Amino acid sequence: MTPSRRALLTGAGASLIAAPLAAQDRNALPLALNGAWRQGGYALGRTTPRALIFVDGEALTTASAAGLFVIGFDRDAASSVQIEARADDRSARRTLDIAPYAFPSTSVNGLPPSTVEPSDPALLARIQREIALKTEGFASRIDADDFKSGFIWPLESYRVSSAWGAQRILNGTPARPHYGIDLAAPQGSVIRAPADGRIAFVRPNMHFEGGLTLIDHGQGLITCYLHQSRLDVEQGQRVRRGDPLGRVGMTGRATGPHLCWRMKWRDRNLDPSLMVGAFAPQTLA
Numbered sequence: 001m002t003p004s005r006r007a008l009l010t011g012a013g014a015s016l017i018a019a020p021l022a023a024q025d026r027n028a029l030p031l032a033l034n035g036a037w038r039q040g041g042y043a044l045g046r047t048t049p050r051a052l053i054f055v056d057g058e059a060l061t062t063a064s065a066a067g068l069f070v071i072g073f074d075r076d077a078a079s080s081v082q083i084e085a086r087a088d089d090r091s092a093r094r095t096l097d098i099a100p101y102a103f104p105s106t107s108v109n110g111l112p113p114s115t116v117e118p119s120d121p122a123l124l125a126r127i128q129r130e131i132a133l134k135t136e137g138f139a140s141r142i143d144a145d146d147f148k149s150g151f152i153w154p155l156e157s158y159r160v161s162s163a164w165g166a167q168r169i170l171n172g173t174p175a176r177p178h179y180g181i182d183l184a185a186p187q188g189s190v191i192r193a194p195a196d197g198r199i200a201f202v203r204p205n206m207h208f209e210g211g212l213t214l215i216d217h218g219q220g221l222i223t224c225y226l227h228q229s230r231l232d233v234e235q236g237q238r239v240r241r242g243d244p245l246g247r248v249g250m251t252g253r254a255t256g257p258h259l260c261w262r263m264k265w266r267d268r269n270l271d272p273s274l275m276v277g278a279f280a281p282q283t284l285a
């Protein structure tokens with residue numbers, strides 16, 4: 001080794017590790033990410049087909065046959081998240097900064113007490129049964145990437161009557177944050193699938209949700225449609241973007257006709273409106 005080369009290697013600076021970096025590059029997987037990197041948002045990724053995806057060091061999902069995957073950031077997401085794709089002995093890692101969001105606080109009054117603080121044993125038993133049913137629906141995991149071409153709004157016209165993530169004060173008592181975006185629309189307005197998917201759950205007359213439908217879009221991404229007055233799909237049915245799902249109503253815990261639209265990635269709640277118009281990375285460049 002020449003003296004000048006040795007001087008470089010023992011001095012300070014990032015250029016020193018040129019050789020190890022080059023070796024690492026040969027083993028690096030391609031990884032492209034886009035999305036809404038904020039609390040309640042998500043990343044859409046493309047990497048090697050079937051790569052294992054780690055989030056903050058935990059293996060959470062496997063990329064689709066086309067190499068696509070979703071990562072959701074919930075309402076209380078930390079300020080950064082590390083995403084890593086691994087396949088064979090190759091890997092790629094990115095750290096994303098997650099922007100905080102100041103969620104509003106809203107009061108809803110005049111709700112029937114039984115929907116806010118149920119105490120009747122028969123009602124509590126019914127709620128438990130419905131939770132078990134919903135849990136089965138949310139456990140749906142189709143091997144698909146039906147989110148890849150983006151989402152449309154599920155209603156042609158609407159007014160946002162309650163924002164996603166709002167801290168709710170129900171009849172004067174602080175409750176869980178609102179994990180939906182409420183879209184007020186006339187009773188009977190047609191609700192359309194915002195993206196392709198498979199119906200994972202459909203049931204009328206849920207105590208809280210009323211007429212409820214869940215769509216599995218693949219990669220652990222599930223959207224929910226609450227308070228429907230009519231349900232027009234069946235469990236297991238494939239839907240395409242734009243297909244009618246049902247009609248706007250005010251069944252369950254609702255004070256007026258609206259669609260409460262929700263989105264989950266695995267056990268995390270996301271703001272579905274942030275997904276409207278987004279596309280998964282089309283290339284790995």
Ligand SMILES: [Zn+2]
Nearest residue numbers: 180181182260
């Ligand atoms: Zn809602």
